[in-house]
Amino acid sequence: MQIKTDQLVELSEVFKLLGDPTRLRILLTCLEQEMTVGEIVTASEASQSLVSHHLRLLRAARLVKPRREGRHIYYRAHDDHIRCTLKDMIEHVQEEEDMV
């Protein structure tokens, strides 16, 4: 498996972002539908400030994208690749659970 160093670093940065449970939960919350920040706060059970900090990191890495609508900002997973990859991995984790 050959990969250039900068691509490897880029990839590891994405993994690092997914490597925090709170942030992962935030991403999963808006994986398949748009969600306002407030809704994400409620669903993720994290503070408003923390959610906002994490969303900024996810945004910077293009893992989510925002859409403004009046006072609300809707977030959603950035693209299909992210959606598919994460769904696959979750399914895998859940299948393993069955085997135990």
Added chain:
Amino acid sequence: MQIKTDQLVELSEVFKLLGDPTRLRILLTCLEQEMTVGEIVTASEASQSLVSHHLRLLRAARLVKPRREGRHIYYRAHDDHIRCTLKDMIEHVQEEEDMV
């Protein structure tokens, strides 16, 4: 996307492990063939001690598995799921590169 908290934590722990470039490089080095620790040290350009520390974490998370043969210990990615998932993501990163 519904997922139990402990599964989410488990998943984020895997991502966290992949989230360090040195460790990711180590894993990729033994993704498709068995490699001795020494070979991994050379290929990853990290110190013997550091490689060993990282291998321990990867082992504990069942991302790699060791096989002893005399004085050498061969490591390899633990299973096909890990191999496939990582190969897919690397291909994706490399395709994105082409588009820029």
Added chain:
DNA sequence: GCTAAATATGAATAGTTGTTCATATGTATA
């Protein structure tokens, strides 16, 4: 413009993590 609602930002901090250095353990061969 003023107020309330929704979201973002900055500073501060406690806890974690990657790395190094020195040393230990295990294994083969002489």
Added chain:
DNA sequence: TATACATATGAACAACTATTCATATTTAGC
């Protein structure tokens, strides 16, 4: 058993990160 080789471990530390608290910004409606 002594020596060399291969790998693992433990302590120590600097750098980083998640979180909180307080405050700022943006927007809508009055």
